[in-house]
Amino acid sequence: MINIFKLSLSFLFLNIMTFAFADSEILGDQAYLMKKDKAIGISPILTPVKVIKELKNKTIIQIRGFRLENYPQMIVRDMKRGELYVETKDEESSNKSFKIIKKYEDDYGEVWHEVEGIFVIDSKKIAKKPKGLYLKAKKMYERTCSMCHHLPAPSSYTVNQWPQQIESMMEQVALDVPTKSFIIKYLQQNAADAN
Ligand code: HEC
Missing domain, CATH: 1.10.760 (Cytochrome Bc1 Complex; Chain D, domain 2)
Structure with missing residues (x-):
């Protein structure tokens, strides 16, 4: 009982923390998205990202977007606007490193996933100005x-x-x-x- 309570409290706290510190930025250069020290894909220059935490030379960021269930490598702005946010190495990298928030079906019967993922990038890739x-x-x-x-x-x-x-x-x-x-x-x- 206590454990569950503690768990949900810390979960809440984590969410609030993330929310409070999340700051919208854009990439000033193409960036490799790292997950456990491995690059799972790239994000192009000018992609919007949320900064969750700045470490010494690395920054933890969150990226949100949409992908087609049948072609998960490309994460784009939304179902109508295919501005590229992330291109992953392969299908598996996308499916493993992004969490599905919601599923949709478009007018052509294609299934889309609204997704978010948390990655580590080189801090220099965040646009300073x-x-x-x-x-x-x-x-x-x-x-x-x-x-x-x-x-x-x-x-x-x-x-x-x-x-x-x-x-x-x-x-x-x-x-x-x-x-x-x-x-x-x-x-x-x-x-x-x-x-
Ligand atoms: C070396 C000359 C040249 C340069 C540089 C050039 N264009 Fe063009 N552009 C053309 C020519 C010739 C046409 C008309 C023939 C065609 O559509 O291929 C054209 C047509 C267009 C059209 C109209 C197409 C249509 O369907 O009516 C767009 C839009 C366009 N260019 C965008 C761009 C953009 C963006 C750039 C910069 C990346 C660019 N152009 C650089 C030569 C050029």
């Missing part, structure tokens, strides 16, 4: 994409349309992987349906 980072993304987009035609407003396309638009430009402009990822995330977070 998020405003400066967004300004850098904006400038990079303007510089890279206004050479041949006028710059499309980020709101001209939806979150799910932008990656295809960028892919279709790859014959015209060669972007390295980090730049491409940075521009796609910037455009998705300012897309027609971003808010």
